[in-house]
Amino acid sequence: MVKIFVITYSTFGHINKVAESVVKGLEKAGAQVGRYQIAETLSDEILAKMHAAPKPDFPVIQASQLPEADGYLFGFPTxxxxxxxQVKAFFDATGGLWAKQALAGKSAGFFFSTASQHGGQEVTVLTSLPILAHHGIIYVPLGYPHPxxxxxxEVVGGSPWGSGTIANSDxxxxxxxxxxELAELQGEKFAAVAAKLAA
Structure with a gap:
């Protein structure tokens, strides 16, 4: 059974909602799922002033845990x-894994949230690909599997780069x-590719 970590950072909860469907798709495909969140770096005072959503009851991922999984689906806003x-700080903590190439050959994909249709959903993934390349992690895009x-x-978040949502500026x-639906399908299709790569 392929083991996939779904790792998110979410300020207002939109990404965590999308993650629920991603997990549903992964489990539908028979994957073993680990659900984690990335550590917050903002103070409680600042988060309160931002009217941020409460953090979910998921463990905070440590970089040292990444080798335990066959693949990763990362979700975060742009x-x-x-x-x-917060996400950059997490990836910056993976230097020891990079030095050992401990993540080489594993698979990863992304899902995302922006305030508007033109808020950078695709470029957010594009600017994240160098991290995967340096680790030797194989990027798995969503493609165009769904109408x-x-x-x-209507406005629909997501792209061939990954599933996503539009949150509005407020x-x-x-x-x-x-x-x-796209998020669930991404989980399902990602699990199938990750299983082949891990075999």
């Missing part, structure tokens, strides 16, 4: 077209049924 500082990626009838928009 910050100016790249990862939030929800072709619809122009966080008022929640993940839609179409977005969650």
């Amino acid at each position: 910050r100016y077209g790249t990862t939030p500082a 929800n990626l072709f619809t122009n009838e 966080g008022s928009r929640q993940p839609t049924e179409k977005e969650l």
